[in-house]
Amino acid sequence: MLVKIKSIANVGLETVPVDVEVDVAEKGFPGFTIVGLASKAVEEARERVKTAIVNSNLDFPNKKITVNLAPADLPKDGAAYDLPIAIGVLLASGQLIAGDLNNSYFYGELSLDGTLRPTRGILLLGLFAQKKNPPKGEVKSSIFVPEMSANEAGVVEDITVYPVKTLKDLVEHLLETKLIEKLIYVPVEEVVDFSLADYEMAEIAGQEQAKRALIIAAAGGHNLLMWGPPGTGKTMLAKALPGILPPLSPPEALEVTRVYSVSGMLSPGQALVSRRPFRSPHHGVSAAGMIGGGSNPLPGEVSLAHLGVLFLDEMPEFPRAVLEGLRQPMEDGTVEIVRAAGHVKYPASFTMIAAINPCPCGYLNHPRRECKCTDKQIAKYKHRISGPILDRVDLFVQVSVVEAEKLSLTRPAGEVNRISSKEAKEKVMKARKIQEIRFKDRRIYTNSQMRNVDVKKYAFLTPETENILKLAADKFDLSARAYFRLIKVARTIADLEDSPTIQTSHMAEALQYRQVV
Amino acid sequence: MTLNPDMKTYNKITGNTGEDLACAELEKKGYQIITRNFSNKFGELDIICKKDGLLIFVEVKTKIGDYFGTPEEMVGRGKLQRVGNMATMYMNGKLLPCRIDVIAVVLNPDNSLLRLTHYENVY
Helix, strand or coil, X not given: CEEEEEEEEEECCEEEEEEEEEEEECCCCCEEEEECCECHHHHXXXXXXXXXXXXXXXXXXXXXXXXXXXXXXXXXCCXXXXXXXXXXHHHHCCCCCCCCCCCEEECCEECCCCXXXXXXXXXXXXXXXXXXXXXXXXXXXXXXXXXXXHHHHHHCCCCEEEEECXXXXXXXXXXXXXXXXXXXXXXHHHCCCCCCCCCCHHHCCCCHHHHHHHHHHHHHCCCEEEECXXXXXXXXXXXXXXXXXCCCCHHHHHHHHHHHHHCCCCCCCCCCCCCCCEECCCCCCCHHHHHEECCCCEECHHHHCCCCEEEEECHHHCCHHHHHHCHHHHHHCEEEEEECCEEEEEECCCEEEEEECCCCCCCCCCCCCCCCCCHHHHHHHHHCCCHHHHHCCCEEEECCCCCHHHHCCCCCCCCCCCCCHHHHHHHHHHHHHHHHHHCCCCCCCXXXXXXXXXXXXXXXXXXXXXXXXXXXXXXXXXXXHHHHHHHHHHHHHHHHCCCCCECHHHHHHHHHCCCCC | CCCCHHHHHHHHHHHHHHHHHHHHHHHHCCCEEEEEEEEECCEEEEEEEEECCEEEEEEEEEXXXXXXXXXXXXXXXXXXXXXXXXXXXXXXXCCCCEEEEEEEEEXXXXXXXXXXXXXXXXX
């Protein structure tokens, strides 16, 4: 008998329907073959399915079994076809009689004892099933997925999610002897995490200018470069950033979770990526690790930092190829990976925060210590970061040496109150709210994502501001890109001040952050 | 580990019993047995027979009981490949119409027949 079970394949972030056709022939020499460009992991499904069926106290038919994964020209990878194959074998051998499975999708890896293991890409299956929902009034699409990963699909509305613990449970459910309880739909809003991060801004002594720049970067999603001698708090500042970033909005959370779901980085039971990503890859990272890659391309750090922050500590130590690879995603907000197996597009709209020392020894221009580097060494060090990368940085900020009195453990009486993460976050969220309203139907979230047309449309420069801008462009020889980036930063500063037009003071502050290293 | 010689002869007896039963079955079905246990240094063909001008190479697999798996499971891709190679050698380069069959025999512990299944054209 021949049966057809529905499942899916994920190619990058795109979902393709896959029909798992199982034939159990009455005649022919017993055997189990899988065809349809199956990878090693799919080929091995033979042994897993066979053993899982036997260990679930069911019969594995001693007949000629042929499995076809259609479409035949699409390479299939991963162990997620175990479940559809097992169900197909049971149906085709007549051990299982089920009703209409036309709107049901099966997806999951089996372990030898018949339990289902957490499988990646469940959210994408959920979204796909939602898209394939039959017209109103009919039965909704349902998906059968491993219990451990089922929460991922819990945030998808209008589909029925069945968390399956073991193959035996699923068989009983399909035979309608013991039903599996449906997963309850959880709106995305309820999952988003509002808690503060571990690093508190008020813990950092001094560095008021850097903190201000951090707030601007967080509010508008601008790229920031901090430079200064070792031990002044560059890393601490960057680590305080997640604490002032606004929580993910529901559509943003889904976007981020799709990337994490595909790369299998959601822990079992986790429904959503609830915090804005903060990635800080070590400088030993390879180009494929940063941009994404592999023979079956997986997202890299730039995509994992999508809608969040990519922190590059000790930026000049990164291999040149890795840094230069950032250029295209920084500009486009997406990254296209091309390999022999195919061509995949991942989102990569991130805020880059970089920290660098002024020279190899770190003490160039230090007020008290002497720099031990030769001119040649310094030139070589600076040469490691190319002009095009620096051109994409919106905010340059010097993190200078902290005065001893600001460090004292008991706070001096006269000190102005340090800004806390909570206050900073409120400011940032206010500015983001303004941007959200502004870009409601532009499919972007922040000022930094504006295209040049958007800049022209939303800048609202006063005549005096335009004048300053013109003077600055002439004097500093700004590139066209830097020119537009400058306006975007000024727009964010104006948003922080809740001003509909960009005033001269806003532009002046934006210009102040353009002092190139 | 070396198999003890008694075990070896015991397995031989089981195999021969199975092949005898298979031959009887084939003759009953109207096949004409040509050779049994054709062997050279590369391997062995259990039964070679003929029916309607078609040359048939038969691999017989015999097991006592099903506790260690069915005889069908013991005939894998590699084994069939070897049977195919042996068949080519038997035909000595000539291209004759032929096919490969497998006969699975399951015996009771007292060497009486429990099950015998004949699979035609498995290659």
